[in-house]
Amino acid sequence: MTLLDGKAVAAAVLEDVGAEVRALPGRPPSVVFIRVGDDPASVSYVNTKQKTAARLGIDSRLDHFPEDISGEKLLAHIASLNADAAVDAILVQAPLPDHLSERTVFNAVHPDKDVDGFGEVNLGRLVQENPDGFVACTPAGIHEIIRRSEIPVEGRHVVVVGRSLIVGKPAGLLFLRKGDFANATVTFCHSRTRNLAAVTRQADILIAAIGRAHFIGPDHVREGATVIDVGINRVDDPSRPRGYCLVGDVLFDEVKSKCEYITPVPGGVGPMTVAMLMANTLKAHRRNHSA
Numbered sequence: 001m002t003l004l005d006g007k008a009v010a011a012a013v014l015e016d017v018g019a020e021v022r023a024l025p026g027r028p029p030s031v032v033f034i035r036v037g038d039d040p041a042s043v044s045y046v047n048t049k050q051k052t053a054a055r056l057g058i059d060s061r062l063d064h065f066p067e068d069i070s071g072e073k074l075l076a077h078i079a080s081l082n083a084d085a086a087v088d089a090i091l092v093q094a095p096l097p098d099h100l101s102e103r104t105v106f107n108a109v110h111p112d113k114d115v116d117g118f119g120e121v122n123l124g125r126l127v128q129e130n131p132d133g134f135v136a137c138t139p140a141g142i143h144e145i146i147r148r149s150e151i152p153v154e155g156r157h158v159v160v161v162g163r164s165l166i167v168g169k170p171a172g173l174l175f176l177r178k179g180d181f182a183n184a185t186v187t188f189c190h191s192r193t194r195n196l197a198a199v200t201r202q203a204d205i206l207i208a209a210i211g212r213a214h215f216i217g218p219d220h221v222r223e224g225a226t227v228i229d230v231g232i233n234r235v236d237d238p239s240r241p242r243g244y245c246l247v248g249d250v251l252f253d254e255v256k257s258k259c260e261y262i263t264p265v266p267g268g269v270g271p272m273t274v275a276m277l278m279a280n281t282l283k284a285h286r287r288n289h290s291a
């Protein structure tokens with residue numbers, strides 16, 4: 001079993017992005033984060049993203065709105081950022097409160113500033129295999145770990161458990177594409193999949209993105225598989241100062257001995273998401289300056 005060290009791969013990506021940012025002429029890349037309400041996980045994710053941006057020399061700003069902001073107000077704010085030439089990238093942190101339509105909000109971000117890749121234009125570009133698009137950061141991070149670890153993909157069976165817009169769907173599409181570290185046979189599974197373990201046991205590469213703690217056990221994994229654990233689940237743990245710990249969707253201790261490669265939680269896919277966001281922000285800056 002080889003551990004896929006997402007922290008180390010993310011550090012390598014960040015080093016590359018930082019070097020490119022330092023070499024840029026003119027103003028640095030800039031990203032605006034929009035956070036609605038005070039969901040503790042969102043507060044923590046946006047803080048990490050801002051700290052990483054600062055370390056790389058990328059300008060960032062947080063536009064924070066109360067939980068009860070109206071859809072019209074939020075959309076008007078996004079429109080003003082779309083029109084602001086000093087803003088390269090816009091990220092609306094999910095989840096949004098129930099009264100706001102995530103689809104409408106994500107689609108309102110200008111496609112060339114949509115570094116999350118959640119808007120319909122960038123999802124369409126992914127389906128069309130257009131390299132000019134932005135790919136959502138977590139799936140892009142999964143692909144980058146596989147690519148930098150030189151894990152073969154072509155002709156192999158990638159099974160994705162989870163069909164979210166943020167992870168499952170784009171992750172499967174990335175491996176389905178033509179090209180290097182792609183050309184896979186891809187199966188999507190979800191909560192209604194019958195006999196899930198029989199399907200996941202066929203995976204050469206199993207991507208667990210269900211959002212349920214320790215859902216994938218040894219019965220779901222075939223000997224010699226590569227397992228990518230996307231889950232970041234808070235589980236009560238009174239022994240920790242915060243009162244909780246973070247665990248993945250995979251029962252790591254029971255599954256690891258069966259795997260050729262496996263990502264840990266924390267320190268697997270998580271750090272890659274932030275790294276790919278920085279890479280996408282640099283790409284947005286280049287796009288907006290070459291037009």
Ligand code: GUN
Nearest residue numbers: 091092093094095116137
């Ligand atoms: N919430 C959980 N993951 C993400 C992400 O990658 N981007 C945004 N905007 N919100 C998220």
